[in-house]
Ligand SMILES: [Zn+2]
């Protein structure tokens with residue numbers, strides 16, 4: 001019983017064998033997944049997957065890398081989709097100072113607008129944060145994101161930052177990097193995150209776990225992430241899977 005809380009199964013990398021990738025995930029025990037639609041192209045393809053498979057849910061939002069392309073009517077579009085049964089969160093939203101595809105002030109404005117929308121609709125949010133830790137936390141605080149909560153996806157910050165996100169009521173999610181030998185920080189942070197706030201994900205097709213690093217990631221590999229997390233927490237795989245599954249149900253408010 002595994003829950004991949006962050007995947008991109010609609011990505012072109014899966015066009016040749018999407019059905020098989022999904023079948024392999026089910027064989028690995030992944031019984032629920034959230035596909036993330038993050039711009040004009042991937043929101044419709046995410047909704048198609050969520051409508052086709054009962055175990056695939058959707059998050060919809062505007063990615064910081066695409067911030068410059070968001071128009072006011074896109075916010076209305078996201079709001080309307082949030083009424084859909086299978087849409088469980090707004091995201092991924094946040095800040096990305098690594099890829100220079102949208103100016104930082106535009107990213108921040110688009111981020112703030114979507115936190116506001118999430119508060120209006122009482123939807124949890126999925127946060128993407130790359131090299132922008134201080135600004136992400138500051139904006140979450142200024143915009144009162146603690147009213148809705150959500151998840152810090154594929155968390156790569158320090159324990160200091162993690163603690164501030166936990167204080168705001170957020171869950172902390174880890175992916176492939178916790179399986180890498182030289183990834184000290186995410187392993188240390190994971191060890192300290194309280195068990196009832198821990199989530200796992202793949203972010204496939206990116207961030208492939210060891211020993212498949214270098215090739216395409218897929219949702220079934222969330223099992224490798226769960227194994228690494230279990231080892232770091234000193235738990236059996238089954239126990240870790242059960243806890244993180246329940247956490248995902250709580251985070252995304254499944255009944
Ligand atoms: Zn992301």
Ligand SMILES: [Zn+2]
Pocket residue numbers: 006008036092203
């Ligand atoms: Zn993503």
